[in-house]
Amino acid sequence: MILVAKRLWSFLFLLTLLLQSDSITAQLLGSSKTTAEEPAKTPDDSLGRRTPQGTVNGFIKAIGDQNYLRASQYFVLSKRSYRKTAERIRIAKTFQQLLDQGGNFSPSSIISNKELGRIDDDLSTGIDLVGSISTDKTAIPLYLENQSDDSQPAVWLFSAETIEAIMSADIKGEKTFLDRVLPNVLIEKKLGNVPIGHWAVVVIMTVVSYLLSRLLIFMFVFVIQKLWRKAASEKGTAIIEAFTLPVQMYLTVILFVAFTQRMGISIVVRQRFSIIIITIGILAFLILLWRMTDFVTMYTRSRMNRRGRISAISAILFLSRATKVAIVFIGIIALLGIIGVDVTAGLAALGIGGIALALGAQKTIENFVGSVSLIADQPLRVGDYCRVDDIKGTVESIGMRSTTIRTSARTIVTIPNGQLSASKIENFAHRDRFLFNPIFNFRMETTPDQMRYLLVELRSLLYAHPAVLNSPPIVRFTGITADAFKVEITAYIEAVNADISQEVQEDILLRMIDIIEKSGTALAYPSQTLHVSRDTPFSAEKAEAVAETVKKWKENNELQLPKFDPKRVEELKGTLKYPDDGSFKPEEL
Template identity: 85%
Template sequence: MILDTKRLLSFLLLMMLLFVKPFQAEAQLLGTKATTEEPEKTPDDSLGRRTPQGTVNGFIKAIGDQNYLRASQYFVLSKRSYRKTAERIRIAKTFQQLLDQGGSFSPSSIISNKELGRIDDDLTTGVDLVGSISTNKNNIQLYVENQSDDSEPALWLFSSETIDAINAADVSGEKTFLDRILPKVLIERKLGNVPIGHWGVVVIMAVVAYLLSRLLIYIIIFLIHKIWKQADSEKGEAIIDAFTLPIQMYLTVILFVVTTQRMGISIVVRQRFSIIIITIGILAFLILLWRLTDFVSMFTRSRMNRRGRISAVSVVLFLSRTTKAAIVVIGIIVMLGIIGVDVTAGLAALGIGGIALALGAQKTIENFVGSVSLIADQPLRVGDYCRVDDIKGTVESIGMRSTTLRTSARTIVTIPNGQLSASKIENYAHRDRFIFNPIFGFRMETTPDQMRYLLVELRSLLYAHPAVLNSPPIVRFTGITADALKVEITAYIEAINFETSQEVQEDLLLRMMDIIEKSGTSLAYPSQTLYMATDIPVSNEKADEVAKTVKKWKKNNELQLPKFDPKRVEELKGSIKYPDDGSFEIKEEE
């Protein structure tokens, strides 16, 4: 009994521990805040040497301030050279002198602004090419190299190979072209730690480069007119005009860069102008795209007008404006990137905004795509009479969003192009022939010979009429109904439009009525119609006459049933005068 009590107490204690531990753990979780370790930020370098771009910009600023000791901190130096202050200053001054004589850095916006540097070039990871020096005696490639390990923050410095080449260069006694020709006062007086004469020469060279580029463009255009025969045409003039300004801007930039570098203008000045130079180059390319868009739009519109495709002009204009808007947007993004603005977030927002705009303008986009398909397939054109589903009318206009039809009631129906492109379109304007398909019902008293006469004469009429297509017409006795003898006619009228076909059909029906009246029979009235007039008796005389005619045909083997004799067909063709005698005709002079 005591043993059972001890076991019971042990069990109760174990259960209490099992329940208490979860509550303690939950209390601990509720009582303490979750802490997340923030990633350690890379400490900034006071000299801005974390990226290749920062290293180059910092070095340019240091030599511009004439702080050559600070400029030497951007070099990979040996311990011996680093201890000698005079040696470090000498290397920095030599570097600046070589750059002034014939060196250049890549524009700041092109140099990588990432700690990893450029990874899309052919160089080793951690090494970037940022410029070059090319003089009569020296040809040096300027490299920056990441001196830190993967576990340490990046530290980009001019490589030891570059510094060794600069240190070994002989610049004693060498003066730049400007130092030799400028007055001493323009060299000693400085603006922004740069001789004031350099700033003046930059302005003068900009004007000279512009004038030289205009002269070169004039000579090039003159030679083009001499060589190219179509240069004086409207198309040739448009092409020349599209390329003139962009090429002139490119020539101005090239002449300015080459001359300023060869004349020995300070690298500080040239590097500050590098952003302006590359901006002008990109602007020239955007202007070229803009003018080419205008030329293609003008050429396409004139071609569409000559072909009569007026509806395609609106599509060309819309595409032209869309292309120009894209050129402006891309130009703004590129310009912001050049001046150092990070456009990544803006592009992401633009992408999200574009998706939202596309979803909101889904119907508009659908109508635009529908208009493009209408222009490409051309199921209808302006002026065509057509039927769209259950709507009949003449096409008045085909726009970017919708197409308008004018119905026979003179009302305007507007159909969205997205819906129109998915509808069944029946175009009456493109018919090459008009069907003539009357069905006659003759009286039950019509004799077989009268029926034979009708079949022959009706077909003869169709063969003889000049407005009926030469394809063999069909005139068949197709059946006997409860109240009539059924004759079906199928032929095609050759006419330039619907109104003319109606005129021909009217003439054919009138002539057929004459044949029916001459045969002695008449059209049957529907049995459900109560006809109160006195019935016209069948003409026995005409019936006898028709019977004699058919008998004569049979005797001479001239009954044109079930087929016509080809010789007889040739005799009948064009034998009817149309319009008939007595009809009004418009004279050619009128």
Template identity: 85%
Template sequence: MILNVKRLLLFFVLLLVLVTSNKATAQLLGTAKTTTEELAKSPEDSLGRRTPQGTINGFIKAIGDQNYLRASQYFVLSKRSYRKTGERIRIAKTFQQLLDQGGNFSPSSIISNKEFGRIDDDLATGIDLVGSISTNKKTIQLYVENQSEDNQPALWLFSAETIEAIVSVDIKGEKTFLDRILPNVLIERKLGNVPVGHWAVVVIMTVVSYLFSRLLIFMIVFVLQKIWKKAASEKGDAIINAFTLPVQMYLTVILFVAFTQRMGISIVVRQRFSIIIITIGIVAFLILLWRITDFISMFTRSRMNRRGRISAVSAILFLSRTTKVAIVFIGIIAILGIIGVDVSAGLAALGIGGIALALGAQKTIENFVGSVSLIADQPLRVGDYCRVDDIKGTVESIGMRSTTLRTSARTIVTIPNGQLSASKIENFAHRDRFIFNPILNFRMETTPDQIRYLLIELRSLLYAHPEVIDSTPVVRFTGITNDALKVEVTAYIKAVNFETSQEIQEDLLLRMMDIIENSGTSLAYPSQRLFVSRDILPSDEKSQAISETIKKWKENNELQLPKFDPKRVEELKGSIKYPDEGSFNSNET
């Protein structure tokens, strides 16, 4: 904890030094103010034409107030047209009528509010695309252009090409659809400089768009249920429910925009609703992400529960909640940006705070990442017997921060997941077989024929035993030491767990002792121990009998060395009864 606090203090000290050094350098060098700083302190334009967004908002307000002379001051006009007041008013009215009939501006939040305009588009610097007008003959792109010279305050106006294209359209006094069907009283009476009838139609179109979108969604779901076989399943129903509400919201927005634009609702109303429309679109997308997160979380948890991976459920829940927090956070930032709030300063502060938090909680983050790695790779599970470095034990739980093991001494060892994921893990529970590898040391007096007998009979035992895996066992005379003749045995035991393998190994060793006893020799004692009177000499009779047996095998070409006859192997397989005669068998009770 003290180390983390020191790191935080060091980080803030370095940040303070960096900021201070930057200010000091600027003062020592006497750096001139940048053009952006000069523009920021330039005199304000009374019509708000310093940015593309200000120009559009000012123009909308002017035509909403029906102050067409002021609206014309947002145009690039020739000197001749500018001198004619009537001509300026006529152009402004034509512009408004075209916008009402089939035009639209980009939402205010999307239009640049910087004096240098947008620099991330394909247009030349100082030119921004802010909307379009669709007529029966052509589509007019609406551009605003910065008319100021270098190092002068920006002045954004509708470009001369845009005004020329608008003037060339002959509308012949055409009225919009609404102006033709609405009573004069609803047109003449105004609310917010907009005819009351237009507001009423907006409300009606909102309801109609919502109901029509519901009908479309109902039809789409009905068709899906007919053509998609899995639609009636739990998974299919969850997918359909996840997409229904967001898609319906999108359809409502699209239908509302299409209806209001084609019916000729005033551009003043539609521009005011543009922010609401984009906000609804963002909310619909966030709801879709939220529901997809719920669906994935539910589906994954169900699979983990069926597989018995209880430890993974907590990680899934944590990741689901973290994702939802991120969705809410991103949504708040996006909506604030659409409304017009500058979130860059807040994001910078959150970035610094995030770095500080990461430095202070790096161990926690390391353990969380480690837990995710353990769940994804699954090197161990609850109930597995494993060894982590020099610790052996059974896994009792896998948490988000640490994993607990119970040792053979019945103690609990807690290992942080960050450390565990970086450790060497040996999992004994995932063994598909158990090795049987005794090394037998026989007395030096053991004859070669006795060794041959032992090699054949020991291998025969492994072939015949039903719990030894059906693969060629290895029984080899591997060396002569100072005090013994060494025979090494290697085979694999079929067993479901360690305890069962120990039982089978015990049976094999007992049977091997019987074979050694029958051979007439015995195991060698360690050379450090001295046996005088108690030493039992090898049996000469048994040794002679073994020699006769080996001789008979040789005469009949039945000596199974260095390899066994495959026919003999097939005869031996399963010929031993396990458990042995007289043993308690739980399967019989």
């Protein structure tokens, strides 16, 4: 390590000497130009008129300092008006008086802080609307206009159209409401170049607006509780509480702005409070989003609890927390933008960091998206018996990252949700019926009448059994193989779960064995199997009895082949006892 450090210091020392030698050589050669010329920097305007925001702020400061001559330098004036100092002062004072009586500027943070101005509005390039004056006699939009071309630095001034409208306004020395009602001592004494009475009225109007908004909200909630039947429920109460505080904050701001503007409070004071007003509005909106997130979370959690979807609650809580983090993040960005902090570079850095984080946590995000898909689609639930690819078992838990399945060997298999959502899932728990599909191979010695007897009796059994679904069962003689007659049976068992279906299947198979034994034939063994035990002898007597039965069916037109008579089906339905006589019946205890 010491050797490497020494070599590194030697390399840096040599590099420094080379750089110094290059600069010395350049000086000796008399080179006065650098290899890369820096772009010319735009000189600052002493009045801050390079942007619309700077122009408005500079004008407000000038009239606040009562420096009306300086304030007139923010106007587009004719050469004749510009030469007359008294005219310039008169226009500035008239402008201030109109603003105090009923004018307003857009909040400073909303006005563009770029030399090009706003380019996303409907106005022409180089023109920005920054406020308006609205009194009983006048309505003047306040436009700023860029007075320079592309080759010169921007200079934003109040447009000639705006100044002309102000010059032609007839105010005749009218006083504002506050100037008429306030004592002279509160008008003459000033704080920050603003009459102290204006500051006092602002404080009073803040309190009045707050109390009045509380009263209005109380009355509004009272009316809702009387008219809305569900207002007293948990859901209705949560909705009312979620909206009460944000609406009250908005109402307080609206009342404050209306009162201060109509009472004629100085534009200097109102413009300083504009940032606070917008901040309160943003906070009210964020509080509303926060409370609505809590309400939606509470509502969905209770709904999932009622439906027994416990696995969805963890996802709901995670999404709720993620939403709240996003609300806080958006709020911080908005508030920083309001106070004038440029968040563009920060957002770009966060965007790059977010991409890097997303690439690093790709699997985690994939599993989270998979868990959301599982909760939304519900291909399986906790307690379901299912098969995922080649794994069969009961679902024990569905988490945000993975799902655990307990197999029949009592082992636990953990499957990531991203992989699970892309797998083929066979859920046995949602079956409304269970397939009963045995295939019987009868001995080649089976006679045709014995086969007819088997087909009729086996189907009669399925019709008569109460646990077999009412859909017509299928019992067909489907083929002759090299060593047996093949009969295929298809029916559906109606049961609440797989255990009950296996009980019913067991009962049906035992009854079918009885029918086969009664017919006089037997099941065939595969020809390649060596049957060492004693063979069951062929019963000629049973065959003759079965043949006689089939003969009677034919004589009476009662052979239920190839189809059963519907009357016979109705007679058979429910004639079997299940469970059979002699079986244990717990309901009789």
